[in-house]
Amino acid sequence: MSGNEKELHVDSVEFSYSSMRTLLTGGYLRLKVGDIIGLLGRNGTGKSTLMKIVFGIVRAHYAYIRINGKKVNRAFETKEVCYLPQDSFLPTSSLVKHMIDFMISDETFREGLYENEVLKPILKNKIAEISGGELRYLEILLLLHQPATFILLDEPFTGLSPVLKEKIQEHIVDSSRRKGILISDHDYMNVLDISNQLMLLENGGCRRIEKKEDLEMFYVPDGTFDGKSE
Numbered sequence: 309m310s311g312n313e314k315e316l317h318v319d320s321v322e323f324s325y326s327s328m329r330t331l332l333t334g335g336y337l338r339l340k341v342g343d344i345i346g347l348l349g350r351n352g353t354g355k356s357t358l359m360k361i362v363f364g365i366v367r368a369h370y371a372y373i374r375i376n377g378k379k380v381n382r383a384f385e386t387k388e389v390c391y392l393p394q395d396s397f398l399p400t401s402s403l404v405k406h407m408i409d410f411m412i413s414d415e416t417f418r419e420g421l422y423e424n425e426v427l428k429p430i431l432k433n434k435i436a437e438i439s440g441g442e443l444r445y446l447e448i449l450l451l452l453h454q455p456a457t458f459i460l461l462d463e464p465f466t467g468l469s470p471v472l473k474e475k476i477q478e479h480i481v482d483s484s485r486r487k488g489i490l491i492s493d494h495d496y497m498n499v500l501d502i503s504n505q506l507m508l509l510e511n512g513g514c515r516r517i518e519k520k521e522d523l524e525m526f527y528v529p530d531g532t533f534d535g536k537s538e
């Protein structure tokens with residue numbers, strides 16, 4: 309199967325945490341190479357939970373998940389999907405360089421990260437010693453350089469300065485030539501800047517948003533995009 313035909317298809321996701329009302333009732337998603345899908349929704353609507361279900365670390369009561377046409381139960385086992393959780397996942401006592409060596413098997417990518425202008429000065433630092441923004445930047449680059457085709461990014465821009473935010477946006481757009489990327493972020497403008505599709509999670513289901521102005525009907529205050537259409 310060529311890269312461009314690969315697809316992550318998620319449908320009919322039903323889920324509730326034991327203590328609460330039904331959270332997801334029919335979550336839906338279709339992610340292909342070239343897609344950058346912005347997943348928006350109010351706090352607590354279940355965006356992180358949906359990503360965890362898709363990745364396979366939270367088990368849904370029901371979920372139809374297919375990767376490249378094959379039904380899967382735990383997507384992470386296929387190595388076709390990577391997931392950036394909201395909280396840091398790197399061991400704090402490891403050196404930045406060791407993490408690059410451990411996670412990146414492609415030599416060209418590894419050399420590229422050694423020479424990266426943000427990472428080069430901190431290669432010999434421990435993860436515990438770098439700033440929150442540098443850590444987020446490192447984690448995202450490590451994931452974008454994985455061979456997996458589908459990348460799920462939960463709050464990638466948290467803690468990033470405007471400069472690092474812009475660099476990450478460029479890396480995401482560049483990676484989308486070879487990958488399909490799903491992004492959720494509280495600052496929807498960061499997501500709108502680079503997404504080529506938008507999904508809104510509300511009332512347990514995913515609503516496709518055709519153009520950002522339609523978000524004013526469901527998600528952002530009226531007039532948010534007045535005078536801002538390109």
Ligand SMILES: Nc1ncnc2c1ncn2[C@@H]1O[C@H](COP(=O)(O)OP(=O)(O)OP(=O)(O)O)[C@@H](O)[C@H]1O
Pocket residue numbers: 325326327331349350351352353354355356357358
């Ligand atoms: N492990 C858990 N056990 C019980 N309830 C949980 C658990 N994780 C999340 N929840 C609840 O499920 C709901 C959805 O949480 P989730 O983090 O998926 O939402 P979200 O849309 O990503 O929110 P936010 O935008 O605030 O990050 C929230 O009400 C949250 O409190």
